[in-house]
Amino acid sequence: MTYEAILARSFSRYEQKKLGCGALLGCFLIFLSFFTVFKPYLGPLPILNMRLSMGVAHRMFATKETESSQKQEMVTVAQKEAAKSELLLISTSHQENVTTKPELRLNSTDPKENTTRTKPEILLNSTDHHVAKNVTLEPGPEVLLNNTEHPAVEIEESEQLNSTDHQDTSLSIAGNATQKRVPLCNILNPRTDICDITGEVRVHAKSYTVYASSPEMSTLDDGQTSWKIRPYARKTDRTAMSSVTEWSVVPASVDRRKIPKCTQNHAAPAILFSAGGFSGNHFHDFSDIILPLYLTARPFNGDVQLLVTNYRSWWASKFRAILQNLSKHPAIDIDQQREEVHCFPSVIVGLNRHDEFKINPSMPPHTTMRDFREFLRTSYSLERAKAIELQASDTRKPRLLIVARKRSRSFTNPTRIAKTAKAVGFEPVVAEADMNVARFAELMNSCDAVMGVHGAGLTNILFLPDDAVLIQIVPLGGAWLSRTYFGDPSRDMNLRYLEYKIGVRESTLADQYPVDHVALKDPSAFHRGKWNDFKKIYLDNQNVKLDVRRFRPTLLKALQLLREQKRR
Numbered sequence: 001m002t003y004e005a006i007l008a009r010s011f012s013r014y015e016q017k018k019l020g021c022g023a024l025l026g027c028f029l030i031f032l033s034f035f036t037v038f039k040p041y042l043g044p045l046p047i048l049n050m051r052l053s054m055g056v057a058h059r060m061f062a063t064k065e066t067e068s069s070q071k072q073e074m075v076t077v078a079q080k081e082a083a084k085s086e087l088l089l090i091s092t093s094h095q096e097n098v099t100t101k102p103e104l105r106l107n108s109t110d111p112k113e114n115t116t117r118t119k120p121e122i123l124l125n126s127t128d129h130h131v132a133k134n135v136t137l138e139p140g141p142e143v144l145l146n147n148t149e150h151p152a153v154e155i156e157e158s159e160q161l162n163s164t165d166h167q168d169t170s171l172s173i174a175g176n177a178t179q180k181r182v183p184l185c186n187i188l189n190p191r192t193d194i195c196d197i198t199g200e201v202r203v204h205a206k207s208y209t210v211y212a213s214s215p216e217m218s219t220l221d222d223g224q225t226s227w228k229i230r231p232y233a234r235k236t237d238r239t240a241m242s243s244v245t246e247w248s249v250v251p252a253s254v255d256r257r258k259i260p261k262c263t264q265n266h267a268a269p270a271i272l273f274s275a276g277g278f279s280g281n282h283f284h285d286f287s288d289i290i291l292p293l294y295l296t297a298r299p300f301n302g303d304v305q306l307l308v309t310n311y312r313s314w315w316a317s318k319f320r321a322i323l324q325n326l327s328k329h330p331a332i333d334i335d336q337q338r339e340e341v342h343c344f345p346s347v348i349v350g351l352n353r354h355d356e357f358k359i360n361p362s363m364p365p366h367t368t369m370r371d372f373r374e375f376l377r378t379s380y381s382l383e384r385a386k387a388i389e390l391q392a393s394d395t396r397k398p399r400l401l402i403v404a405r406k407r408s409r410s411f412t413n414p415t416r417i418a419k420t421a422k423a424v425g426f427e428p429v430v431a432e433a434d435m436n437v438a439r440f441a442e443l444m445n446s447c448d449a450v451m452g453v454h455g456a457g458l459t460n461i462l463f464l465p466d467d468a469v470l471i472q473i474v475p476l477g478g479a480w481l482s483r484t485y486f487g488d489p490s491r492d493m494n495l496r497y498l499e500y501k502i503g504v505r506e507s508t509l510a511d512q513y514p515v516d517h518v519a520l521k522d523p524s525a526f527h528r529g530k531w532n533d534f535k536k537i538y539l540d541n542q543n544v545k546l547d548v549r550r551f552r553p554t555l556l557k558a559l560q561l562l563r564e565q566k567r568r
Helices: 001-009 014-042 046-050 077-084 092-097 164-176 282-298 313-318 320-326 369-379 414-423 437-445 456-463 479-492 521-525 531-541 548-567
Strands: 102-107 122-127 134-135 142-146 154-157 194-204 209-214 227-228 246-251 272-276 305-309 339-349 401-402 428-430 448-451 471-476 498-499
Touching: 001 154, 046 339, 046 369, 122 164, 134 428, 194 227, 272 282, 282 320, 282 369, 282 456, 313 320, 313 414, 320 369, 369 448, 369 479, 401 414, 428 437, 437 456, 448 456, 456 479, 471 479, 471 548, 479 498, 498 548, 521 531
Parallel strands: 102 142, 122 142, 134 154, 209 246, 272 305, 272 339, 401 428, 401 448, 448 471, 471 498
Antiparallel strands: 194 209, 194 339, 227 246
8 A cells, every 4th residue: 555655646647648558559669570470380280281182082092001900991981982983994805804792903113004004994103012901892893003013912891882973983893804714625535635615506517527607606715716526425546536527617707798697507506526537336335325316316305307427328227226316307418418508596516525434423414324324215116124122932044144155255155154054043045246225125124144254235224124133254454444344334334344364274375375375374464555555366266165164153253243232
């Protein structure tokens, strides 16, 4: 209070008012100076200026790289939408490469390659030498990574977005994608080459050419312009294939005027095959032609046209019943149709084939040897489907067919064999197969057991009734052939199989070589895998003088099998 009284007495009223105004002015000047100095720092924070425009944001593809085992960040749904905006138009020249799953392609850094793309792309521009480990993409477009290095890149499929626009884009890509075409011809089968051609197909006999004139077949992979096919199902045997005509399978050319016009149109599909090769040998007739033809033609249920190259009238006559059961159309000798162009909705060039004289049920057309035997019984009107069932007190005698041969590998004592068979309880029949397949098939079907030296005549076991017994006499050197050609296949035919390996003294080769000669003791070492040497000695110059006493137990075993069949 004392201080305020002294101050009041020191200044007049006017002077006090003047002093207050000066103080107010000074404060204003101080505030103005402060505002002027600190103005640059009072604006918006710099971080706020980092927000990008919507257009820029849609061009950014968020990827995050981690080192070693760190978990990768996935691209968000918004970023997937951004990736969609980068899809480019598909060029028709590259449509065949677009797949329904992400395809990875690592590109060079050439800017020309990145300006215009010929199919859907999502471009990831990397400024360093690293590539994103995990990129979430929608299945469909191709992913291209521009980088100077080529490390492995993993692509993870994302879940589908609910966006209508995104679904439309996916559908568009799927519509433009073209599945990889299956080649017209399969040349990878070790036994046969086969072409399955659908669409308008033209067969030009004069040039031995089959034209696959469907537009979608106008080009081939790897620049291939045609296939060369010999339609016989033993392609690795040069001897057999040397007599088989070679046909060309040619897709439609750019200039369709070069394709000959149709002169005869057929509503049924066709199968083109050869009756050359080893036809005439009864085993090869079935193994190389009839059985493969059955596998190829049976799915058509008779509505198929058979085109035969290397046609042989005697062969067609021999198997007329089978050919007529496979096709309701008369077979065409296509080699004689040189002035004609036959057109079909589809053509199979070549024949399907499985194993040697066997059918693999797991392979198309998923049939069995039992089905094939039933087909043969139908073709030749064979009555018996099942062999005799002997009872304990049965007085009936099962029939035993002894297959005779006039040439090599024949029995030198068939009469003694027949007497022994009759003595143990069989009704023996001695016969040799001939060109009359129907007659011999009927004879074979009437028997309950058959015996013979390994040879083409045993092919007729196809006509035996189920549960019949095959006794194969194995000559010297013939173990592998006997097992492969008839032993193993017979089991798939629902037959019982017995094997009798002859002794050295039962072979007529014992009259040509000393008993201890390597040709008798070790045939494989003697011929050393040379087929011509083996054939000349063991197939063409060997007959069998069966030791009936040694063979008798085998006959008794066959009788026992016929009695046991009812238990199976």
